[in-house]
Amino acid sequence: MKLILHVWRQKNPAQAGRMVRYEANDVNPDMSMVELLDVVNEELILKSEEPIAFEHDCREGICGSCGFMINGIAHGPEAATTVCQLSMRHFKDGDELYIEPWRAKAFPIIKDLVVDRSAFDRIIEAGGYISVPTGSAPDGNVILVPKDASDRAMDAAACIGCGACVAACPNASAALFTGAKIAHLGLLPQGQPERHQRALSMVRQFNAEQFGSCTNIGECEAVCPKEIKLEVIARMNRDFIHASLS
Amino acid sequence: MLLDSRAPSGPIEKLWDQARFEMKLVNPANKRKHTIIVVGSGLAGASAAATLGELGYNVKCFCFQDSPRRAHSIAAQGGINAAKNYHGDGDSVFRLFYDTLKGGDFRSREPNVYRLAQISVDIIDQCVAQGVPFAREYGGTLANRSFGGAQVSRTFYARGQTGQQLLLGAYQALERQVDSGHVQMFPRTEMLDLVVVDGHARGIVTRNLVTGRIESHAADSVVLATGGYGNVYFLSTNAKGSNCTAIWRAYKHGAAFANPCFTQIHPTCIPVSGEYQSKLTLMSESLRNDGRIWVPKKAKDKRPPNQIPEDERDYYLERRYPSFGNLVPRDVASRNAKAVCDEGRGVGETGLGVYLDFSDAIRQFGVDLVRERYGNLFEMYQRITDEDPYKVPMRIYPAMHYAMGGLWVDYFLMSTIPGLFVTGEANFSDHGANRLGASALMQGLSDGYFVLPYTVGDYIAGTKLEKIDASHSAFTRAEAGVTELTARLLGIQGRRTVDWFHRRLGKIMWDDCGMSRTAAGLESAISQIRELREEYWKDVKVAGSADDLNQSLEKAGRVADFFELGELMCLDALHRKESCGGHFREEYQTADGEAQRNDEEFSYVAAWEYKGADQAPVLHKEPLTFEYVHPSQRSYK
């Protein structure tokens, strides 16, 4: 089948970008979205044009490298699917696809579809961990964790840090990302000693990175490839409010 | 070149204690004056960088991804082994040691493997304390499963995302050290050369992947934790960016490369569907716990699976290996899949696939239990293939997955270049000729959290190093070399893309140096690779420039190294005239088609020394001796 792609091309942060139209003929329905870009890029290289820069690595939906907007939806139309696992059978012959990078002040564009998501690392750096020096841990079974708590912590910990939540949010908020880590660690007994300080530090960093605020509308939850729930944001709010006012 | 493993002698269970006691210590006040470079931020790299930072060293950690959290350790699904014996089912450190050594077909070093088994228990404790959400029983204790054919339940897991959770634990520990100022992180930075001064590894040359800047970093010691080289096959379960460049440049500076031909083909991957395919997706091995593998008895049987009656199906693993059945080790399962496909009994459009059928499990346990155990894997399968595994058997085929080979290291994880340490999949390590399931995560974290922090300290405390910085002529020379190589790649402007060449290299490797190998095939592969490489340097086309983000250029450098590594792999496979683990030479098999080891002649680690671009590498042998586990024919019948 044939698809028309409109792709955001931008040489570097300083130069202005624009949408460029490409035609992809011979699209195999079993291809993934990034494999389609591979094919387009092969043709561009042979025509001595610069290939479209886009991030990707594991191509199995877990590393969180890939991600862009397809027709206005982060990671495209399929729920719980990153672009590297989005197969072309979800599109029809002749469809037009508008492909744009994540857009947020906190995610400056580097080139084409590649953006700088290091703000996420700095949010983790601010407190997204449990301070436990190597070798100082007691036996694993000394810390009993109720199955329910462990399961819910795992739900939150499944975040791959792709940035789709920020991209989809009308406010470019990183609340889902920040909340996921606060919820993951805060649900476990190991995370209790630093729970409140963690919420204070991580929220402060999330604000310092110039992400917007959460308005609880749920766009992030809808596009999250790992189906992280808004509940994690409520947990972040609770821990932060408790830490601030107690 | 002398290959001294430096393993202490004595009772095996005391060796690591003894070694730790004998190691020299660095004065805590002096640690921050020593710079340690860690290349790679996967399990082995992130855990090492975090721990070294915590000890007070000045650590610089590099990764080519945009964040250390993206390293490919993240994709490991199944679990991590540890000899905790929480189930009282007969596990012990010695049994894990025994299983790993035997699983590796007796091609690994006893003291290393024993240490790995010993440390395995500490890893779980450390990860639990970090908040890794391991699966739990209702009573709150840690859950285990049996995995990859182990007869005991020693595998700890976090749903189907164990690698992700362990990596995030290490990543978070790393970020904690970044926050404290002990670790400086260099993401989007690729190591392009190693710098050796007076015989010691003293730093690296890198390319900033955003600006294209070539930079030098000096240090007292360099740790390579850069993962495996499975992408030499083009199609593999590795991430697209996984590459051999760092270890290959170290090899060219004198680090011996051990057992390059020992690669692992994983039996349960989603089959190739077309020419455009860019990578293969692994389905967790845990599927083999309940799924039954079969092909039609008749060749070229094109009926849909549900229309093939029971008595016309060949459950070939259950038939050939009655005691292990579908749970035979990876190498055995893969080879058998290839064999039935070679007989024309493969399924799916390409004929390269076998069925993994859950209908019996669904009948026996009910669809709900199957969904609970494998739901996320079934969803992933359906997302990719558009087929519903609850109704139609899955189709699977082996794919390149893991490299047991890598840079040679001694007991202290130091390569043949003093000061150059190699950890995780990048070293030749503890898995011998075949790695058992759920052991890679164990090894990466063992090296990074618990071995390297001691051994690097011992090296630093015991070595008098001249003070140098990045202005040293060795760095300037290395930078010039890297710049020249980049210019050369950009200057060819031929007619074929990098991927075009990479696919062809991959096909040669897969056909002749893949699941089964022959002398004739390997010889032909070597000459084909040489021809293709020559063509590469004349006809490759790399778009863009050297001074900005250029993914096509990044790939070009990596593929150039894969060509050379591919040739060395074939050479190693050709010289090893035996079958063992993942290395199966068709000439050397038992009457019933099983791998035939030759312990008399090949019970050694093959370590290759680089001698220059136009010279054949020289083979050195580290003999393997077995005091505790007597080599036997592996039998899974």
Add this chain to the structure above:
Amino acid sequence: MSVVSAGVAPFYSSTVGKKAVMAVSGCVLFLFVLGHLAGNLQIYEGPEKLDNYSRLLHSMPALLWGARITLLVMVALHIWSSIQLAVRNYEARPTGYVRKKAAGSSYASRTMYWSGPIILAFVIYHLLDFTFGTVNPAFQVGNVYANVVASFQLPLVSGFYILAMVLLCMHLYHGLWSMFQSLGFHRATTLKRGAAVVAILIAAGNISIPVSVMAGLVK
């Protein structure tokens, strides 16, 4: 982890703190809306009952003014926080998308920045109409029942009132469940359903009054 100090100032300067302020002030305003509805519905019991209720409120000036000042403060906090957040959110995405689709949010949640100001405009008009009588030529001090009937007999006034109540319904639907979320309580399905029921009941109760007046049921 570097120690971050707790306290009111850093709390309010954070996005989470501002949302908490919006939640608390919104909650007070919601309670007022609820009480106001209870008062309004007395219209169905005749002029005497409603006018007496009004007199009762005015007989306790301390309470009345206390409530009025509290409400004004809440309105100010609600609006000021929302403006600060809106500016911040606008700045968080300097370049917009060429194409953008909503994937999972409700219409009500996306239009809070519209429904809010329109409701504010309505409240001002409403005060001028029924409290100060400025825009109501038939206004008589103390005769609440008569004032209401007089105003609602004008279709334009009733229309604006009904429109405002529809917007209030939407604002409350998102605001009510969002208030819990912002304060850290999460029961998405239950809260969203509950919020929808409450918002619809409030709007329906209020809308019934102009409808009844225009239908001639309340004269």
